[in-house]
Amino acid sequence: MSDPASSPTSFPYKPLDTARREIRLVCIAPASQDRPIVCNLIQTSLDDDCQYLALSYVWGDPSRTLPIQLDSQTFHVTENLEAALRHLRLISTPRTFWIDAICIDQTNIAERSQQVELMGAIYESAVQVQVWLGLESGSGAGILEAVGRLGQKIIEIGLDQLLVKQPARETTERLIAIVAAEFGQRYTNGVWLEELKRIFDRPWWLRVWVQQEFALAKSAYFVCGPTSVHWRFLDVVMIALHYLDSDTTFAYSSHDDKRNIRGDQGDIISLRFQHENGWPSSLFTLVFQHGKLRDLQATDPRDHVFGFLGLADDAHGFRPDYSMSADVLACRFAKAHICHVEERRRRLWVLSFAQKKNLKDTDGLPSWAPDWSSALDPLIAPSLFGSLQIYFPCGRKIPPELPPFSEQDLTVLPVTGTCFGTVEQFGGSERLTFSKFFQSSKLDVLLQSCAELLGEAQKYGTMTRTISQLAETANIIEESKPIWRTLVQDRNIIFSTPEQRANSETFRRFLVLSRGSEYLPEDYMRGCEERSRLIKYTTVLLKAMKKTLHHRQMFRSSAGHLCIGPETVESGDKLCILTGAEVPFILRNHHDHYVLVGEAYVDGVMDGEVLAQGLNSETFDLH
Numbered sequence: 001m002s003d004p005a006s007s008p009t010s011f012p013y014k015p016l017d018t019a020r021r022e023i024r025l026v027c028i029a030p031a032s033q034d035r036p037i038v039c040n041l042i043q044t045s046l047d048d049d050c051q052y053l054a055l056s057y058v059w060g061d062p063s064r065t066l067p068i069q070l071d072s073q074t075f076h077v078t079e080n081l082e083a084a085l086r087h088l089r090l091i092s093t094p095r096t097f098w099i100d101a102i103c104i105d106q107t108n109i110a111e112r113s114q115q116v117e118l119m120g121a122i123y124e125s126a127v128q129v130q131v132w133l134g135l136e137s138g139s140g141a142g143i144l145e146a147v148g149r150l151g152q153k154i155i156e157i158g159l160d161q162l163l164v165k166q167p168a169r170e171t172t173e174r175l176i177a178i179v180a181a182e183f184g185q186r187y188t189n190g191v192w193l194e195e196l197k198r199i200f201d202r203p204w205w206l207r208v209w210v211q212q213e214f215a216l217a218k219s220a221y222f223v224c225g226p227t228s229v230h231w232r233f234l235d236v237v238m239i240a241l242h243y244l245d246s247d248t249t250f251a252y253s254s255h256d257d258k259r260n261i262r263g264d265q266g267d268i269i270s271l272r273f274q275h276e277n278g279w280p281s282s283l284f285t286l287v288f289q290h291g292k293l294r295d296l297q298a299t300d301p302r303d304h305v306f307g308f309l310g311l312a313d314d315a316h317g318f319r320p321d322y323s324m325s326a327d328v329l330a331c332r333f334a335k336a337h338i339c340h341v342e343e344r345r346r347r348l349w350v351l352s353f354a355q356k357k358n359l360k361d362t363d364g365l366p367s368w369a370p371d372w373s374s375a376l377d378p379l380i381a382p383s384l385f386g387s388l389q390i391y392f393p394c395g396r397k398i399p400p401e402l403p404p405f406s407e408q409d410l411t412v413l414p415v416t417g418t419c420f421g422t423v424e425q426f427g428g429s430e431r432l433t434f435s436k437f438f439q440s441s442k443l444d445v446l447l448q449s450c451a452e453l454l455g456e457a458q459k460y461g462t463m464t465r466t467i468s469q470l471a472e473t474a475n476i477i478e479e480s481k482p483i484w485r486t487l488v489q490d491r492n493i494i495f496s497t498p499e500q501r502a503n504s505e506t507f508r509r510f511l512v513l514s515r516g517s518e519y520l521p522e523d524y525m526r527g528c529e530e531r532s533r534l535i536k537y538t539t540v541l542l543k544a545m546k547k548t549l550h551h552r553q554m555f556r557s558s559a560g561h562l563c564i565g566p567e568t569v570e571s572g573d574k575l576c577i578l579t580g581a582e583v584p585f586i587l588r589n590h591h592d593h594y595v596l597v598g599e600a601y602v603d604g605v606m607d608g609e610v611l612a613q614g615l616n617s618e619t620f621d622l623h
Helices: 079-088 109-117 119-125 143-156 169-183 191-200 208-215 231-243 255-261 264-276 283-292 326-340 344-353 434-440 443-454 457-464 467-472 481-487 504-515 531-548
Strands: 022-028 038-045 053-056 065-070 073-078 095-098 128-134 220-224 227-230 413-426 552-557 562-566 574-578 585-590 593-599 618-622
Touching: 053 119, 053 208, 065 079, 073 079, 079 128, 079 220, 109 119, 119 208, 128 208, 143 169, 143 191, 143 227, 143 231, 208 264, 208 283, 220 231, 227 231, 231 264, 283 326, 283 344, 326 344, 344 593, 413 585, 443 552, 481 562, 562 593
Parallel strands: 038 065, 053 095, 053 128, 128 220, 593 618
Antiparallel strands: 022 038, 022 095, 065 073, 220 227, 413 552, 413 574, 413 618, 552 562, 574 585, 585 593
């Protein structure tokens, strides 16, 4: 789906019978690839036994269109869709598809809402879903076909079953031999991986609507130019990439490439497996975990919710309604989530998705409502959908119920909480935002700024000197804890269990990250991983820091705590523990109400220490 403003106009669609669940199908007339595209519309009901394919694709630039013939009239489609029609049609046989840009009157809001509600059934009923990734390009021509052959070979010899768990060395060696035989010199120099990465860099993988279109398909094929490959062949190759050891024989161009190739692509296929196995999917989980945390894209912000309705077991009363503004939908969605979350201590984590890049430019969106355009990842992201909670700023007791919402004013969110300080000081002569740090990659500057904020630059200054000096200090791990613990938000982000809190192993990686492993005395390495593995994990540490701390900065509270918050934070902003929240939040007093600035990590208050002081709670009306 896309914004109706980008849709063709003035085509005389015949009305659909909504009571019969009618849809339109487009029949593509057979022709050679160089001939004009001729199509006809067919109206049918989803309750009839209609045989058709469904197209999953990206609209492309709406200002760049090409004409086709539809019911003997000129009809404009985007260049990407025109290319898809040209490659998907057959030479001698008509093909019938459901294609949103053609089959829905995009200028009719009522029809658009009604047809979007049927989208799940449309893709589930299709005989097959064709995923159009676009035209082949450059040196990567033929890569999808080669990967298809590789995936088919892996399945034929049964290696896919051996890749379900960590494979044995023998399995890995057989896999390497198969890949090398398929790609030859391109395997040896790593070119094939670069070509494959370009397939996965295409915009289809990060669009909201394609998530349900692929997950609901009875059968799905990836199509790139003239090449068509069954999705399962591509999946087993991605699994193989995940398990092959990049540090030994397998020629990856970089560790990053392997992670990227299995990232968003693995998530969309994982969503398909979840649906096939009947695993329950909450609308809230789909929207936030599969949508917002992956930064999926949609032309219309309302589609961040509507695009997952076809996969949700419980839509919580939401239906596609394009007459509703995006701001109203965001407010209703947030309040519905708060009301439906069973675990009271976690009801306010929806506020973690409300952080704005600029509080003054929100187009009427309340500060507490989800902002789909924000690139900020929540600090609590690892625990959102797991069974374990990382932080307990409200303590481990079940908090009381939240104040009742006002039905008359949808834009106001009343919350209760305890204020325990204000934002007081930023590091250095200018604000040290993490974005600036990662541009310069000067960890010493960051560490020194932390020390200045704590008011003990001389004591903590040893962190900016040689690692050997640092390691010789018996209590340095404990003494420097406020700094290195804050920089990773007191999380062990290295291992596969992100719920664990930071520990001495996290500190070891800071030592390597600061000066390099050559500064570590040999006796300090005892009981630790081998040096090369430590360095690799340290690289992961830096990348995790970069992702989590993006668009954030460090500051000190009036109570002397070392803190991390959004770049939009200002001196005088209040630090609060809100009832039902998993992290502290920063609020700004604005006349007779408050606005939400964003989350904060505040070292020393993440386990209920504030509430243990017996401070008074109050109600904050967030606008």
